[in-house]
Amino acid sequence: xxxxxxxxxxxxxxxxxxxxxxxxxxxxxxxxxxxxxxxxxxxxxxxxxxxxxxxxxxxxxxxxxxxxxxxxxxxxxxxxxxxxxxxxxxxxxxxxxxxxxxxxxxxxxxxxxxxxxxxxxxxxxxxxxxxxxxxxxxxxxxxxxxxxxxxxxxxxxxxxxxxxxxxxxxxxxxxxxxxxxxxxxxxxxxxxxxxxxxxxxxxxxxxxxxxxxxxxxxxxxxxxxxxxxxxxxxxxxxxxxxxxxxxxxxxxxxxxxxxxxxxxxxxx
Amino acid sequence: xxxxxxxxxxxxxxxxxxxxxxxxxxxxxxxxxxxxxxxxxxxxxxxxxxxxxxxxxxxxxxxxxxxxxxxxxxxxxxxxxxxxxxxxxxxxxxxxxxxxxxxxxxxxxxxxxxxxxxxxxxxxxxxxxxxxxxxxxxxxxxxxxxxxxxxxxxxxxxxxxxxxxxxxxxxxxxxxxxxxxxxxxxxxxxxxxxxxxxxxxxxxxxxxxxxxxxxxxxxxxxxxxxxxxxxxxxxxxxxxxxxxxxxxxxxxxxxxxxxxxxxxxxxxxxxxxxxxxxxxxxxx
Numbered sequence: 001x002x003x004x005x006x007x008x009x010x011x012x013x014x015x016x017x018x019x020x021x022x023x024x025x026x027x028x029x030x031x032x033x034x035x036x037x038x039x040x041x042x043x044x045x046x047x048x049x050x051x052x053x054x055x056x057x058x059x060x061x062x063x064x065x066x067x068x069x070x071x072x073x074x075x076x077x078x079x080x081x082x083x084x085x086x087x088x089x090x091x092x093x094x095x096x097x098x099x100x101x102x103x104x105x106x107x108x109x110x111x112x113x114x115x116x117x118x119x120x121x122x123x124x125x126x127x128x129x130x131x132x133x134x135x136x137x138x139x140x141x142x143x144x145x146x147x148x149x150x151x152x153x154x155x156x157x158x159x160x161x162x163x164x165x166x167x168x169x170x171x172x173x174x175x176x177x178x179x180x181x182x183x184x185x186x187x188x189x190x191x192x193x194x195x196x197x198x199x200x201x202x203x204x205x206x207x208x209x210x211x212x213x214x215x216x217x218x219x220x221x222x223x224x225x226x227x228x229x230x231x232x233x234x235x236x237x238x239x240x241x242x243x244x245x246x247x248x249x250x251x252x253x254x255x256x257x258x259x260x261x262x263x264x265x266x267x268x
Numbered sequence: 269x270x271x272x273x274x275x276x277x278x279x280x281x282x283x284x285x286x287x288x289x290x291x292x293x294x295x296x297x298x299x300x301x302x303x304x305x306x307x308x309x310x311x312x313x314x315x316x317x318x319x320x321x322x323x324x325x326x327x328x329x330x331x332x333x334x335x336x337x338x339x340x341x342x343x344x345x346x347x348x349x350x351x352x353x354x355x356x357x358x359x360x361x362x363x364x365x366x367x368x369x370x371x372x373x374x375x376x377x378x379x380x381x382x383x384x385x386x387x388x389x390x391x392x393x394x395x396x397x398x399x400x401x402x403x404x405x406x407x408x409x410x411x412x413x414x415x416x417x418x419x420x421x422x423x424x425x426x427x428x429x430x431x432x433x434x435x436x437x438x439x440x441x442x443x444x445x446x447x448x449x450x451x452x453x454x455x456x457x458x459x460x461x462x463x464x465x466x467x468x469x470x471x472x473x474x475x476x477x478x479x480x481x482x483x484x485x486x487x488x489x490x491x492x493x494x495x496x497x498x499x500x501x502x503x504x505x506x507x508x509x510x511x512x513x514x515x516x517x518x519x520x521x522x523x524x525x526x527x528x529x530x531x532x533x534x535x536x537x538x539x540x541x542x543x544x545x546x547x548x549x550x551x552x
Contacts, residue, residue, distance in 0.1 A: 135349040
């Protein structure tokens with residue numbers, strides 16, 4: 001059984017310093033303990049997000065004499081407890097990615113290389129996207145590229161590259177990468193929470209990718225997925241994984257429910 | 269009205285004008301001093317962005333900065349040609365017409381193809397570097413930090429022999445903003461490279477506040493994320509906070525003179541909300 005203890009300092013609303021112990025055992029959540037005004041504060045958090053919520057709650061209320069609630073609210077972000085847990089997890093978990101030698105992954109990588117070759121050929125035929133002082137010219141070039149790719153792949157459909165066999169593999173990789181870094185599906189969803197509701201958009205293969213939905217990819221997730229040629233990128237929208245042609249702003253494929261332990265599903 | 273009284277009015281008005289202008293203090297201006305401005309999360313096309321832009325123009329009369337660094341979310345929402353005009357070309361028009369270049373990083377609201385827009389000086393690249401005087405600026409795309417970009421970052425940092433190494437990217441590694449907070453998954457990947465290869469300063473945005481953090485492992489971190497957007501009251505200071513301002517929009521002025529960077533954070537109304545001097549890290 002492996003455990004680690006992290007000692008944190010935080011200041012309450014009156015500026016007084018407090019000490020918080022954070023103990024994690026075998027990666028099964030975190031136990032928080034602090035001595036507040038003579039009272040013992042103890043709480044177990046199953047997720048890193050819970051730790052950060054609790055720490056932020058403590059910052060605001062540790063100076064009070066009322067009983068602390070067992071559940072914090074709000075959309076507060078990571079503080080030192082989660083940071084230390086992630087740093088600890090990262091040093092042990094980052095090097096534990098699955099090797100990219102399984103047949104579905106190799107097939108996928110070959111397919112993306114093939115896609116990139118076609119992309120470059122089409123780009124040359126159209127003349128590549130140039131630096132221009134006219135935004136409308138950029139937009140026109142993107143639209144032209146997207147139309148060319150649709151004409152090249154008229155029957156493209158979901159699952160052409162994210163095959164069912166690969167889908168299982170990717171879900172495992174993403175889940176392992178998140179867990180190794182002390183992250184959860186909720187953290188991924190929170191990253192995109194400030195954007196519009198994806199349900200407002202029609203997301204389909206060969207359709208445009210609305211960048212307004214785009215959220216930053218967690219490097220640990222990107223690192224766990226098969227590498228891509230420069231024309232393609234992964235993006236998460238909610239719990240779904242998208243393969244995007246960046247130059248054409250085009251959805252090449254999509255994997256619904258890529259996050260295994262999801263709690264929110266988008267119906268389409 | 270007597271002549272003396274009229275003269276008194278003139279003197280008082282002049283004093284008030286100078287007092288307002290003096291909020292932007294004179295910064296180092298010797299030969300070889302490198303002066304620049306930093307803005308972030310600015311591309312709203314709304315009045316506060318325009319107000320900050322006017323303040324930047326006023327500040328330029330006192331501190332004639334040579335270029336502007338944009339830390340991302342350069343355009344919000346629709347990014348049609350008319351949006352480039354409303355959210356970038358018009359508010360910063362006077363500066364652009366003076367020939368002041370803007371160097372942009374991509375934020376999570378920016379379309380990747382905005383790297384082809386010439387006034388962002390990205391030369392079609394998601395990540396790039398440029399040199400100004402003694403400083404090299406490394407601009408990253410933290411929306412998509414893949415192995416290829418990481419390899420480039422490590423190589424570029426390692427090869428740089430510039431006196432100052434300044435990193436520019438959207439998602440902050442350290443932050444006391446309430447909405448997003450620090451991006452720890454990026455920190456575990458980038459910070460070791462920054463420490464190993466001597467990065468001096470990091471400018472980020474994403475959190476719609478201004479914050480300067482105490483040096484973390486020798487590196488100075490700034491969040492300049494309120495040059496258009498603002499999350500009022502959106503910061504909870506921590507022991508890592510050196511200074512913060514979340515009550516109004518703001519931008520940053522900086523001047524590098526040999527081993528020192530003098531900086532001023534200026535609010536939308538022209539008040540200096542943070543000032544200081546930092547020294548670059550010693551090189552081995």
